[in-house]
Amino acid sequence: MISKKIGIVQEIISKTEEMEEVKVKIGNSINKAINYPKINSSVNVNDEVLLNTSAVELNLGTGGFHFVIANLNKLESKMSEGGHIMKLRYTPLQVKTFSAEEQESKYHDKIKNFRSLDDMPVIVGTLHSMLVPFAASYKRIDKKKKLVYIMTDGAALPIYLSKNVQNLKKNKLIDNTITIGNAFGGDYECINIYTALILAKEVLNADAVFVCMGPGIVGTSTKYGFTGIEQANILDAVKKLKGKPIAIPRISFADKRDRHFGLSHHTVTILKDIVNANVVVPIGVECTKNKEYVMNQIKESGIDKIHNIVYIDNDKTKSDLEYFNLRVKSMGRSYEEDKEFFNSASSAAYYLLEG
Structure with missing residues (x-):
């Protein structure tokens, strides 16, 4: 089972196109969280986010981070074009990728041969x-x-x-x-x-x-x-x-x-x-x-x-x-x-x- 909580983004610690480290407020506590914009869209200060808090609650080696499941202020997003291979298949967070070997790839024939x-x-x-x-x-x-x-x-x-x-x-x-x-x-x-x-x-x-x-x-x-x-x-x-x-x-x-x-x-x-x-x-x-x-x-x-x-x-x-x-x-x-x-x-x- 997943432990989930809702938090409010308080601060953006670091930010790239691929990963954002933020501080979130859950109740009266401030914790660090990681967001992947290519999955959830980017987050801003004061955004409300749904968090997977399981690893931190279990004291696992994740660096003390929660993980953003969804930005509740930006629930809708569009898939990128191209590709049809899913990763994290049959989970709520399944990700579409363009794998190098699939038929539409320009690398398909080189891999095939x-x-x-x-x-x-x-x-x-x-x-x-x-x-x-x-x-x-x-x-x-x-x-x-x-x-x-x-x-x-x-x-x-x-x-x-x-x-x-x-x-x-x-x-x-x-x-x-x-x-x-x-x-x-x-x-x-x-x-x-x-x-x-x-x-x-x-x-x-x-x-x-x-x-x-x-x-x-x-x-x-x-x-x-x-x-x-x-x-x-x-x-x-x-x-x-x-x-x-x-x-x-x-x-x-x-x-x-x-x-x-x-x-x-x-x-x-x-x-x-x-x-x-x-x-x-x-x-x-x-x-x-x-x-x-x-x-x-x-x-x-x-x-x-x-x-x-x-x-x-x-x-x-x-x-x-x-x-x-x-x-x-x-x-x-x-x-x-x-x-x-x-x-x-x-x-x-x-x-x-x-x-």
Whole structure:
């Protein structure tokens, strides 16, 4: 069930064509809320809005935001022209998109006549926070290389929610974005990971593709109950289309939960029990003690007998981030607090471009 309340817009904190951050008054309290103008139309101060307050009431990791369901002062709006593929299908907020593969698209024939990814490298992460360090290192090594980001529907569905994506695009560290499944709002829309990879290769001429969900991974402390498990299916799709699948491992020595300490159980489950393809797994851990810990985990799990584990000497991640004036956080932790996590993503770029 949804928890809904009516609020009055008190202040516009920030505003773009895609997303508005506002303050709303509900009863006697002032709270932050997010509005997507392409769904609800824009809001103004003193507008009355219907809010989904569920996540905040549950103290979930949404940044303390409510979400605007409707602007009660602007209830009517018109659809944009073109396209007929619905996302968020059969919900009150279903969104019409123009998917690149549909019959009326100018890209339809290129996607239809696709044959092979021709060993195009596809880097697959599990957390959205892996995107920034990879893109920073990839573009600093060779800014002429074209990088395409595919956002899955494993977490946030509107790409607008990601300030990381906004910042990377502004700094030309991502060349194009594609949203798939029920995710929406990318430069291009696709129905699934297969057509998105084909679009990246045949239409966007990508040198490399980075795939991961948007902000907000879901986990349940069970072996299979986490949305990051999609990494396995994506890696298999890359192999099926004759690309080069590269898996970013989740590594942390700041996470105090045993299941995520060192090499996360998420990564072990995916690489040992789920993925069918043989994939490259770059490991970039500087500290000798921590590196040995991860190596032991890899040997104990047996994933070194299944996949191509490549150890990367990489002490440049922080420098790459600072070069582009980028700040990173994952699970609330900065680079200094969890450097092995960010180094792991960056090391995939060094594997590709310096290997």
